[in-house]
Amino acid sequence: MSDDIILALRKATKLYAGVPAIENVDFELRRGEIHALVGENGAGKSTLTKVMAGVVALTSGKMEVDGVEATPRTPLEARHLGIAMVFQENSLVPTMTVAQNLFLGQEKFYNRLRGIYIAAQQFLQSLNFDVTPTATVGMLGAAKKQMVEIARAVLHEAKVIIFDEPTATLTPEEKKYFFDLVRDLKRRGVSIVFISHALEEALVLADRITVLRDGKHVVTDDAAKFDRARIVQAMVGRDLSNTLYGLRKNSVRPAGARVLTVQNLKMAPMVKNNSLSVFAGQITGVFGLVGAGRTETFKVVAGVLKRDFFHGGEVILHGKPVRYRVPAPAVRAGIAYVTEDRKVEGFFETMSVARNIYLGLLAKLPGGRFFLSSREADQVGKSWVERLKVRATGNDIKVVELSGGNQQKVVIAKSLVQEPDLIIFDEPTRGVDVGAIVEIHELIQRLADEGKAVVMISSYLPEIMALSDRILVSRQGKVVEEFSALDATEEKIMYAAVH
Amino acid sequence: MIAALKTFTDRLLGRGEATITVPSFDGALKPNQILEKAEIVGQFDAPEDLATDGKTLYIADGMALLRLDGTATAELRRFDRPITALCCLPDGGIAVALDGREVQVFASPSAPSPTLTFSDSTMMAINALTPGPGQTLIATDGSTSRPYRQWVHDLMDRGRTGRVLVLDLESRSIRTLASGLGYAFGVCASGSDLFVSESWRHRVIALGADGSQRTVLEHLPVYPSRLSPAASGGFWLTAFTARTQLVEFVLRENAYRRRMMTEIDPEYWIAPKLKSGQSFLEPMQGAHIKTMGVVKPWAPPRSYGLVIRLDAEGVPLYAVHSRVDGVNHGVVAAVEMDGSLFAIAKGPGRLLRMRLAGIEQELRA
Numbered sequence: 022m023s024d025d026i027i028l029a030l031r032k033a034t035k036l037y038a039g040v041p042a043i044e045n046v047d048f049e050l051r052r053g054e055i056h057a058l059v060g061e062n063g064a065g066k067s068t069l070t071k072v073m074a075g076v077v078a079l080t081s082g083k084m085e086v087d088g089v090e091a092t093p094r095t096p097l098e099a100r101h102l103g104i105a106m107v108f109q110e111n112s113l114v115p116t117m118t119v120a121q122n123l124f125l126g127q128e129k130f131y132n133r134l135r136g137i138y139i140a141a142q143q144f145l146q147s148l149n150f151d152v153t154p155t156a157t158v159g160m161l162g163a164a165k166k167q168m169v170e171i172a173r174a175v176l177h178e179a180k181v182i183i184f185d186e187p188t189a190t191l192t193p194e195e196k197k198y199f200f201d202l203v204r205d206l207k208r209r210g211v212s213i214v215f216i217s218h219a220l221e222e223a224l225v226l227a228d229r230i231t232v233l234r235d236g237k238h239v240v241t242d243d244a245a246k247f248d249r250a251r252i253v254q255a256m257v258g259r260d261l262s263n264t265l266y267g268l269r270k271n272s273v274r275p276a277g278a279r280v281l282t283v284q285n286l287k288m289a290p291m292v293k294n295n296s297l298s299v300f301a302g303q304i305t306g307v308f309g310l311v312g313a314g315r316t317e318t319f320k321v322v323a324g325v326l327k328r329d330f331f332h333g334g335e336v337i338l339h340g341k342p343v344r345y346r347v348p349a350p351a352v353r354a355g356i357a358y359v360t361e362d363r364k365v366e367g368f369f370e371t372m373s374v375a376r377n378i379y380l381g382l383l384a385k386l387p388g389g390r391f392f393l394s395s396r397e398a399d400q401v402g403k404s405w406v407e408r409l410k411v412r413a414t415g416n417d418i419k420v421v422e423l424s425g426g427n428q429q430k431v432v433i434a435k436s437l438v439q440e441p442d443l444i445i446f447d448e449p450t451r452g453v454d455v456g457a458i459v460e461i462h463e464l465i466q467r468l469a470d471e472g473k474a475v476v477m478i479s480s481y482l483p484e485i486m487a488l489s490d491r492i493l494v495s496r497q498g499k500v501v502e503e504f505s506a507l508d509a510t511e512e513k514i515m516y517a518a519v520h
Numbered sequence: 521m522i523a524a525l526k527t528f529t530d531r532l533l534g535r536g537e538a539t540i541t542v543p544s545f546d547g548a549l550k551p552n553q554i555l556e557k558a559e560i561v562g563q564f565d566a567p568e569d570l571a572t573d574g575k576t577l578y579i580a581d582g583m584a585l586l587r588l589d590g591t592a593t594a595e596l597r598r599f600d601r602p603i604t605a606l607c608c609l610p611d612g613g614i615a616v617a618l619d620g621r622e623v624q625v626f627a628s629p630s631a632p633s634p635t636l637t638f639s640d641s642t643m644m645a646i647n648a649l650t651p652g653p654g655q656t657l658i659a660t661d662g663s664t665s666r667p668y669r670q671w672v673h674d675l676m677d678r679g680r681t682g683r684v685l686v687l688d689l690e691s692r693s694i695r696t697l698a699s700g701l702g703y704a705f706g707v708c709a710s711g712s713d714l715f716v717s718e719s720w721r722h723r724v725i726a727l728g729a730d731g732s733q734r735t736v737l738e739h740l741p742v743y744p745s746r747l748s749p750a751a752s753g754g755f756w757l758t759a760f761t762a763r764t765q766l767v768e769f770v771l772r773e774n775a776y777r778r779r780m781m782t783e784i785d786p787e788y789w790i791a792p793k794l795k796s797g798q799s800f801l802e803p804m805q806g807a808h809i810k811t812m813g814v815v816k817p818w819a820p821p822r823s824y825g826l827v828i829r830l831d832a833e834g835v836p837l838y839a840v841h842s843r844v845d846g847v848n849h850g851v852v853a854a855v856e857m858d859g860s861l862f863a864i865a866k867g868p869g870r871l872l873r874m875r876l877a878g879i880e881q882e883l884r885a
Contacts, residue, residue: 276547278835284539285540285765296546297544330533331534332534334539335539335541340735344535505550
């Protein structure tokens, strides 16, 4: 084995109940390189990295660290080997301070809190992280939490840091900052493995890219030898030239009747005098940086959040002012909100796919049902699983056991079963693999073609540009610009979102 | 008692009737500068309405009825009172409303005397005319309590006395088709229905032959005015100014409004205007300010110019604007003729022309 290789997996196989999550995968990580791991949901990326981080053990095959065979059985053992993992759902304790989280597990017999804060401050400054060590983690934004996670990994003197979807919750500015940080870690000699669904990130940041498909290794090559098309081809093993990204629109759907009007909506401090309209038969894309008040505005519309008590503005649905204090009446009025945070708000993860979808239907019924019909639940579930091509081995499979893309389809099915007139998709393809993205995009287009009013909130500009008929740009709590998809450019949209 | 409590809580919390909000200009109403950049065909003292028989454009300018010949105008007739509405009839005749109180029908634009005169003591603010089904003429009477020139007084009175009248040319009778409207200001036939714009309710309604009402377009961010048919189907709807939260607020503050009407010169009321920027005494909404000497085009408008293109169902397709920093405000009439849209900007007293091909090209760009 070459000295250049810090971590390697040989013929790695991991079986879950006899089903291989990864099978005979060979993987090598060079010293001081940034290695991107890409693949569809269910391709085995997470399993592969969890093996490296000691979260799961291999069924067969072996792992080598610095040329020596190693079998970390816990994350702690992996950490002792110099391997740290930054999870997609961060593993920080929200009620503790940043400093306490940094030194968690390294406490001495007698801890002087002030000393911990000073050490944390010095350490964070050395990394050029603008995070206050005394801040409670629960109060931090996604980017800052990410920074704390990274700082903890560096503090543990990790030689290998694994990032699972590190940029999914970051704003464009925060992403740029994160990229600089990763490059800085590389300069310090740290090897980086990162999983990302945003292929452009892999192309920009990585030295080498490994593509996995269906648990098998497909290709590893220098990033310079890849382009988007080659990665996608390797990921899905089929031609996805019908993907919408990058295509310039030459027509948009005409606006139908005005379905929703938001007038001077206020929800301090996120929504400030926001006004907008949504029309039937069109996809209204809403773009903005994190904190622009997009999600909050539409959560008020859907009754998930409440507007300001005094002079909070107006929401007008089909010409009539409405004020929903809870989501149920909004659902009955024909509003469906597909959440951006599916794991927290989207489904009951230990319930079956069919029962989750059936719950969506029950939410539509006034007063609910006294007796629930398992047969009806199965029928409804089966019908929507087929319609949305949810890849599940059965209706009774738990949602938590599905891949991200299929979980998202369940969340969408749960809303569509309500037959809404107005469907609000909040980051519909976040954390979803390329194949499922195409299917979800086709579904969104189909809904608009059927005459539904569709709102799509997204932070991903190519998605906004590819799908929307009209694009609203939100900044500092209100819509500041509107573009037709015909005359919008990424530069114009981003300029409006920032300036 | 409950109603009184509801009124009180609504006013306290800013809800229900006391919600002080205005819709935004978005979708088909997305602002542009097309109306502001329109060709100026002519400058007039008091232009009010337009009519066309498909070949010739007629202009009501104060007491004069004018005909547009190329870029010049010829006076056809002068009345003793200002013309408040004008329309061409299918048989080649022309109808004019005088001072909002009388409608005269002429066999031709150059006929020496009217063949019919409709006059009724209740007629107060006839502001739009259109040919109706059979031998009828449809008129909108904005208010039965205020004359046409006092339209802003009617708004501040929160007038709801607008009517749609059917003037029967055969029996010479007048029939009220609808009443209680919030300043009816524009009418146009749509199949068997009539589309009527209600300025103070910011909407367009469809009236059936039996007087039944259906809302076609509502929650407009403007005060809609006259309607005219578009050659390719649908309508042109003009709007003489845009709504602001300040005016909406004043309209809910009865005591303040009454005092303002008593003590302040109407020129400086907190009310919509057909033109603005004439005096530093004009009231302004916060943000209606100049930055570095330039009026912000997105500031809350005291006056505004807008023509909306509607399809046959009344759904807006697009609009041409003269924004806050523009001049072509107070658009009260627009008609389509020879592939061009002619509009009257009453604020500056202009007749404007926009080629339809040019509008579509600009909107595409």
